[in-house]
Amino acid sequence: MDDLNQIGANAKRAAFQLANLDTTTKNSVLNQFSEALIQNIDTIVAANQVDLQNATDLPEKFVDRLTLNSDRIHDMAEGLRQVASLADPIGNVETGFTNSAGLMIEQRRVPIGVIAMIFEARPNVSVDASALTFKSGNAVILRGGKEAINSNTTLVEILQAVLRENNLDEHAIQILHDTSHETATALMHLNEFVDVLIPRGGAGLIKTVVQNSTVPVIETGAGNCHVYVDKTADAKMATDITVNAKVQRPSVCNSAEKLLINADVAEELLPEIASALIANGVELRGDERSRQIVKNIIPATDEDWSTEYNDLIMAVKVVDSLDEAINHINKYSTGHSEAIITNDYAHAKKFQQLIDSACVYVNASTRFTDGFEFGFGAEIGISTQKLHARGPMGLNEITTTKYVISGNGQIRQ
Structure with missing residues (x-):
């Protein structure tokens, strides 16, 4: 079983580094992610073939989601380039004003911190989630299904290699190798390190996460x-x-x-x-x-x-x-x-x-209804709830805000 406390601590440390990265560096790394996927198409397809060979009892609809080929990998690479081309939300001032006491008050957009994802047999989620969390300054912990473990692991290893080449903490993107229900349940209770959990998959998976997680959840819904x-x-x-x-x-x-x-x-x-x-x-x-x-x-x-x-x-x-x-x-x-x-x-x-x-x-x-089609480059999920985010979730939807207040000695009377 994965050491979730260590994984969580590593993610938390990496999130602090990411929060201070400048936009130019983030965009450069995202473009390098894209190039690395193209350069490793054969490796990715080979890993995916292992998953497909093991998927003998999967319904056809899940086999389609699981399958990676050259066209789909090129689509993922294009998604990374699109995310790189998007405006960086971090540091944006949502509102700014001076109150009656003379305090300068700004509401600035900041990363959430550590985002965890539990998802099923769609390995492209590993890349989409990594792109959006990296650009928005968040670390990500990925827990994919057992059906896609070889594909997901290979994709994450390729992205981590790019992080190391840029002297960045590879723990900004992590994947759980243990795909058991016990590990998923433990991740749902990793409140000390995980700021928000996003499930992405069928109605059963989403219902389980919503009902059992003590970590705050953004519900991405089934599509009837x-x-x-x-x-x-x-x-x-x-x-x-x-x-x-x-x-x-x-x-x-x-x-x-x-x-x-x-x-x-x-x-x-x-x-x-x-x-x-x-x-x-x-x-x-x-x-x-x-x-x-x-x-x-x-x-x-x-x-x-x-x-x-x-x-x-x-x-x-x-x-x-x-x-x-x-x-x-x-x-x-x-x-x-x-x-x-x-x-x-x-x-x-x-x-x-x-x-x-x-x-x-x-x-x-x-x-x-798709992050790529909406111009988000990719999506981390499609939220069907009404709090915090709704619809395809891009960069803004996985950030939050904080108030930054500057004064010159004011005390409250």
Whole structure:
């Protein structure tokens, strides 16, 4: 078992060094991280192949998340370069004023300190999290799943080598080699050293961390995402967006899991949308009204409406109004991403106002809920809670603020 107290102490020490790094140094190291990934593609792919060979009992959706290839490694490298190009939030003055006593008061943005992450079979998280924490002056402790241990370890070792080459503390980025539940539980209670814990994975993992951690948690949610086709929707747009949202990468959290369609256009549009989905290998499960329109939709159960499939499965429901769609989504959604397809401006604005999710789209795919797509370079997770951060979390979302006050001898009367 890893010595978590030593790992935590090392991270705390490294965080103090990181907090004092200048932006130029941080950007240089991030670009070196990027170059190191490209130079070590063969090594990374070889380690990933070991994980894939061991993943004989993993569902296909997790195998997709686990897989690394040249294109995906180049994407990670580009993410590192993008993070390097972003403005450094550390030291920014959020507000500044002089109070009645003559004190100069500034609210400055500062690192959180030590961030821990517990995540499942997505090795790209190791790089994304390392990039964002390093740029924002935080140390990171990574605990990935056993399925990706070889990939994660190799990626972290490559980044640590770059840190050493720059005379920086390699403990700014650490990975736990023990992937047992006992180690994960111990990490959830490492309050002395860890300032915040971010779980990233399926609903079960997130629920376990939220319920058991004594370290403060930023909850990144599962994605039971919806597309609602309104009665004024353009047929081709509705089909294209629904297929993209479901099919483009079904194993990820911003993939659409539910299709709601207005009864006024269901007879006309649902056969076309369903045909396109089925042609892409999607299994459709629906309510009685949708099954009367498209005969090869199988019956949906009550459980389907709240399930995140992460697979080529989609549940379909016919609704009578925008209000019914909004109420259904707010009841069953995980608060991640929802979309309306409409040509009615008032309906679009009402949907965006009343849907209680982190990201609400009009006439666009839910697949855009992503730190890279939002211009953050990468993301440390997509928060579905409402305190501290919500939606894709980039640099600002993993910093905090402190007040810096300067006086010239004032005492309070």
